[in-house]
Amino acid sequence: MQNFLTFGVRHRTLTALIIALVTIVCGMGLGKLRVDTSFDSLISDSDPTKIIYEKIKDEFGSDNTTIIYVRSANLWTEERIGALENMHFALEDLPFVERVDSLFNVRSIRDRNGMIDSSTVLDGVPFDDEEMQQARDNALYSPLIVGNFISKNGNVTAINVSITKDPNDPDFDRHAYRAIEDAISPYRAAFDEVFQVGPPRVNQDTETNLFDDLALLVPLSLGVLTATILVFLRSAFAPIIPMITSTISLVWAFGLMGYFGIPVNILSAMVPSLVIVIGSTEDTHMLAGYLGGLQHSDKDAPAREKRRLATLFLIRHLGLPLILTSVTTTLGFAANGMADISLVRDFAFAASVAIAGNGIITLMLVPLMLSLFGPLRSRLHKTATDKDTTSKPDDHDIHGPVALVLKFCRAAAGKPRMVIGITVPVLLIFGLFAFQTKVSNDPIAAFKSHHPLVQDVNKLADTLSGMEIFYINLESPQPNAFKKSENLQKLADIKHYIINDGRFDNALSFADHLSLVNREFHGGDPAMMVVPDSEQLVDQYLLFFQRSDLESYVSHDFQRANIVVRHNIHNSHDLKQAVADLAAKASAIAGPNIRVNLVGQNLMINNAAEDLIKAQVQSVALLLAVIFVMMSLVYTSTIGGILSLVPNIIPIVIVFGIMGMFDIPLNPGTATVAVIAIGIAIDDTIHLLSSYAQESRQTVDRLEAVRRTVSGQAIPAISTSVALTAGFIVLLWSNFTILAQFGGLSAIAMITALIADLVITPVLLSYVRLVGLYEILSLKVGQDLINNSLLFKDMSRYQIRKAILLSEVVEFKKGDRLVDQGSIGRDMYFILSGSASVSLERDGHTTTLATLKEGSVLGELGFVHEQERTANVDALSNGEMLLFNADTVRRNMRLYPHIAAKLNLNIARILGARLAETSSRLSDYHREKGT
Ligand SMILES: Nc1ncnc2c1ncn2[C@@H]1O[C@@H]2COP(=O)(O)O[C@H]2[C@H]1O
Numbered sequence: 037m038q039n040f041l042t043f044g045v046r047h048r049t050l051t052a053l054i055i056a057l058v059t060i061v062c063g064m065g066l067g068k069l070r071v072d073t074s075f076d077s078l079i080s081d082s083d084p085t086k087i088i089y090e091k092i093k094d095e096f097g098s099d100n101t102t103i104i105y106v107r108s109a110n111l112w113t114e115e116r117i118g119a120l121e122n123m124h125f126a127l128e129d130l131p132f133v134e135r136v137d138s139l140f141n142v143r144s145i146r147d148r149n150g151m152i153d154s155s156t157v158l159d160g161v162p163f164d165d166e167e168m169q170q171a172r173d174n175a176l177y178s179p180l181i182v183g184n185f186i187s188k189n190g191n192v193t194a195i196n197v198s199i200t201k202d203p204n205d206p207d208f209d210r211h212a213y214r215a216i217e218d219a220i221s222p223y224r225a226a227f228d229e230v231f232q233v234g235p236p237r238v239n240q241d242t243e244t245n246l247f248d249d250l251a252l253l254v255p256l257s258l259g260v261l262t263a264t265i266l267v268f269l270r271s272a273f274a275p276i277i278p279m280i281t282s283t284i285s286l287v288w289a290f291g292l293m294g295y296f297g298i299p300v301n302i303l304s305a306m307v308p309s310l311v312i313v314i315g316s317t318e319d320t321h322m323l324a325g326y327l328g329g330l331q332h333s334d335k336d337a338p339a340r341e342k343r344r345l346a347t348l349f350l351i352r353h354l355g356l357p358l359i360l361t362s363v364t365t366t367l368g369f370a371a372n373g374m375a376d377i378s379l380v381r382d383f384a385f386a387a388s389v390a391i392a393g394n395g396i397i398t399l400m401l402v403p404l405m406l407s408l409f410g411p412l413r414s415r416l417h418k419t420a421t422d423k424d425t426t427s428k429p430d431d432h433d434i435h436g437p438v439a440l441v442l443k444f445c446r447a448a449a450g451k452p453r454m455v456i457g458i459t460v461p462v463l464l465i466f467g468l469f470a471f472q473t474k475v476s477n478d479p480i481a482a483f484k485s486h487h488p489l490v491q492d493v494n495k496l497a498d499t500l501s502g503m504e505i506f507y508i509n510l511e512s513p514q515p516n517a518f519k520k521s522e523n524l525q526k527l528a529d530i531k532h533y534i535i536n537d538g539r540f541d542n543a544l545s546f547a548d549h550l551s552l553v554n555r556e557f558h559g560g561d562p563a564m565m566v567v568p569d570s571e572q573l574v575d576q577y578l579l580f581f582q583r584s585d586l587e588s589y590v591s592h593d594f595q596r597a598n599i600v601v602r603h604n605i606h607n608s609h610d611l612k613q614a615v616a617d618l619a620a621k622a623s624a625i626a627g628p629n630i631r632v633n634l635v636g637q638n639l640m641i642n643n644a645a646e647d648l649i650k651a652q653v654q655s656v657a658l659l660l661a662v663i664f665v666m667m668s669l670v671y672t673s674t675i676g677g678i679l680s681l682v683p684n685i686i687p688i689v690i691v692f693g694i695m696g697m698f699d700i701p702l703n704p705g706t707a708t709v710a711v712i713a714i715g716i717a718i719d720d721t722i723h724l725l726s727s728y729a730q731e732s733r734q735t736v737d738r739l740e741a742v743r744r745t746v747s748g749q750a751i752p753a754i755s756t757s758v759a760l761t762a763g764f765i766v767l768l769w770s771n772f773t774i775l776a777q778f779g780g781l782s783a784i785a786m787i788t789a790l791i792a793d794l795v796i797t798p799v800l801l802s803y804v805r806l807v808g809l810y811e812i813l814s815l816k817v818g819q820d821l822i823n824n825s826l827l828f829k830d831m832s833r834y835q836i837r838k839a840i841l842l843s844e845v846v847e848f849k850k851g852d853r854l855v856d857q858g859s860i861g862r863d864m865y866f867i868l869s870g871s872a873s874v875s876l877e878r879d880g881h882t883t884t885l886a887t888l889k890e891g892s893v894l895g896e897l898g899f900v901h902e903q904e905r906t907a908n909v910d911a912l913s914n915g916e917m918l919l920f921n922a923d924t925v926r927r928n929m930r931l932y933p934h935i936a937a938k939l940n941l942n943i944a945r946i947l948g949a950r951l952a953e954t955s956s957r958l959s960d961y962h963r964e965k966g967t
Pocket residue numbers: 855874885886893894895896897898899904905906907908909950954
């Protein structure tokens with residue numbers, strides 16, 4: 037590991053060359069990069085209705101409809117109707133247009149003094165005012181036309197353009213949007229307002245917004261980053277590093293996306309800002325480590341040496357946590373790759389590659405840069421003369437707002453019950469709200485409400501009908517089923533339900549067309565707006581239509597009928613509910629012999645919302661599991677794993693609670709918050725735990741270890757969290773609601789994670805000792821030494837572990853006096869390495885009693901009974917020993933009587949052995965003397 041980390045410093049030219057080469061190769065992929073804002077990216081790959089949808093679309097025509105909204109205070113003039121007609125034809129000429137419906141081809145069927153007149157509303161430009169008036173009247177008279185092609189007041193008309201998408205053109209929507217614009221714009225001037233709404237427009241606007249976002253958010257993030265780094269690290273050199281590393285990693289990520297054919301979408305558009313912000317946290321840690329290292333170097337050393345030592349210091353102290361944090365953050369983003377929606381999947385790829393690349397580049401390049409050009413003075417630390425360099429970070433060194441936060445954390449850590457007492461109910465409340473979170477996958481909902489697209493869509497829905505279209509398709513096994521009045525009545529009943537229900541705007545079916553003719557056959561009597569009661573009548577009425585009039589509503593063989601529903605529901609939850617109710621009602625009305633299918637692109641997009649939840653749960657679970665396993669392994673204890681999860685689950689609960697409270701839906705943007713938040717927030721936890729692990733090897737006093745950990749980690753944790761929060765807040769300025777929501781929620785997640793890390797983790801840490809000292813010792817001195825020693829005889833691994841947990845490691849140097857004869861002391865020692873000699877001092881004579889080696893125990897007499905030490909013990913070499921304090925052990929062993937019993941028995945055994953040995957030596961002595 038150290039080898040990898042020091043590689044950049046050891047082989048500077050090679051490292052620079054490798055990075056340059058990879059960057060150039062990736063850079064060439066940038067040319068292949070394309071943008072995808074299509075609706076397909078929002079549809080789940082595994083949607084079961086996809087096949088049925090394709091079949092129905094082939095038969096009844098595409099639901100991919102663009103509507104041209106045309107408004108004029110006085111629409112019915114020669115000039116305007118002429119312009120409208122030209123628009124109709126121009127649109128019809130477009131190669132991708134399947135059909136165009138407007139006042140020029142919709143049929144008006146009307147009784148004229150006993151004669152049924154069936155003709156298109158407009159057949160060219162009317163010759164005179166009277167004819168113009170007549171056309172207007174006809175349009176407003178037909179229930180099939182009002183609300184679809186003409187507004188109630190006659191001032192707004194619509195041209196509906198059905199589109200067949202070219203599957204081979206990845207930029208189809210953009211091309212279609214432009215072509216439609218070109219077709220209508222020559223006539224724009226004739227009207228008060230003309231605009232198109234439909235998938236091409238939505239995609240086009242999405243793309244425009246996306247580039248606007250990039251242009252705005254990237255500089256903003258850079259600004260925020262520079263500002264926070266300058267404030268926290270007080271080094272002008274510092275902000276340059278993350279800019280270099282993030283630029284290179286973005287070239288890598290987007291270049292690879294180009295090669296792999298993964299497009300940029302509205303989510304991956306935020307990757308640059310994310311990388312700049314998230315990547316910089318690593319750089320901040322590294323710079324802080326380097327500046328810390330400078331402090332330890334010799335003041336008079338040459339600059340090169342100073343930089344080299346500081347860099348090595350940084351690598352030694354931060355290598356492991358930096359690699360871990362890069363891995364977890366990358367995993368956080370990669371976990372989104374499990375989504376069924378390609379929008380989210382593509383984002384997961386872009387973000388995880390960029391973050392992983394940033395990690396690699398940072399770890400290789402930053403030490404290299406620092407060792408060459410690193411600053412030589414840290415303004416963060418006082419100079420070496422001001423302060424004892426070996427001392428631990430202390431609260432006294434920290435000033436300003438951080439000190440305040442620290443003070444707060446300390447106060448909280450002192451009241452663990454209160455902290456837990458507040459945390460648990462808060463989590464419960466937020467958790468309850470979290471269950472009320474709704475989902476949304478609507479493309480229009482991704483825009484802010486003041487965006488022109490949203491305004492146009494609503495305008496259309498208010499004056500005519502909503503832009504969204506889906507089909508209710510009914511299929512009967514009987515030929516000519518939909519010529520029978522009972523089945524036609526079913527179509528009418530379903531429509532009746534839709535109109536009464538009120539959630540959808542409009543519905544049109546074959547039955548409506550026949551009912552209209554029926555009404556006109558009865559002198560326009562509104563009561564006769566009902567389906568004909570015999571098949572003969574149906575056949576007769578059909579004569580008033582051309583096949584093209586009915587194409588979208590009934591099949592050639594009259595076995596299948598299609599109800600076209602229009603709506604303006606842009607909230608997935610409501611839409612899902614309304615569609616589910618409708619599906620149930622329609623099936624009930626249709627009866628067992630008629631199959632009912634509700635299909636449409638719009639519905640498939642909506643169905644994918646469910647997958648968002650599934651993907652979310654899966655990826656959060658996966659990530660938590662991975663973190664748990666990883667952290668458990670690193671700290672060789674499941675407690676370490678659990679501890680690292682707690683401060684990361686808290687922000688998730690809070691974020692989802694807030695979403696539930698404020699009706700922020702789970703959408704492709706917000707769905708990524710949880711995993712990303714975990715991936716980032718875990719970084720602080722890792723740094724905290726790794727520092728705690730180091731501290732707890734130095735002291736048995738857990739509270740002291742926690743105190744030191746928090747002091748040491750406060751500055752980097754607070755500064756990176758503030759930088760991240762600020763970086764995410766930048767996204768509030770995005771043109772997309774979903775990105776703004778993402779940014780806001782992520783910022784909240786960062787703040788809560790920080791609080792959890794600095795307040796709740798310390799409280800938890802004060803209850804458990806994270807690192808099994810046993811494991812550290814087994815690594816260091818070998819398991820055998822511990823297992824075979826008399827002190828731990830007949831104890832299980834678990835019991836030994838528990839017993840060792842109560843000790844602390846102390847070092848000794850050759851010649852040190854470990855125990856002073858005649859003094860009072862209650863500590864017992866277990867020698868891990870080195871040796872010591874026991875000697876007795878009496879009447880000016882010194883007698884050596886024994887030499888103790890590793891695995892031996894000393895000081896056990898004072899440990900079992902408060903009395904004067906019976907002998908001197910002096911270190912014969914440098915070494916280490918475990919220190920057991922009698923009071924600490926007794927206090928803790930109350931909880932573990934079995935372990936205490938064994939430990940006491942073993943001490944008795946040691947004493948017995950020593951007594952036996954002394955007795956035998958005594959008898960030898962007497963024999964030698966001949967007494
Ligand atoms: N004869 C001996 N052989 C081995 N160790 C001894 C002997 N006498 C004293 N010690 C150790 O020296 C220690 C001095 O402090 P204590 O009396 O607490 O405990 C004593 C024993 O651990």
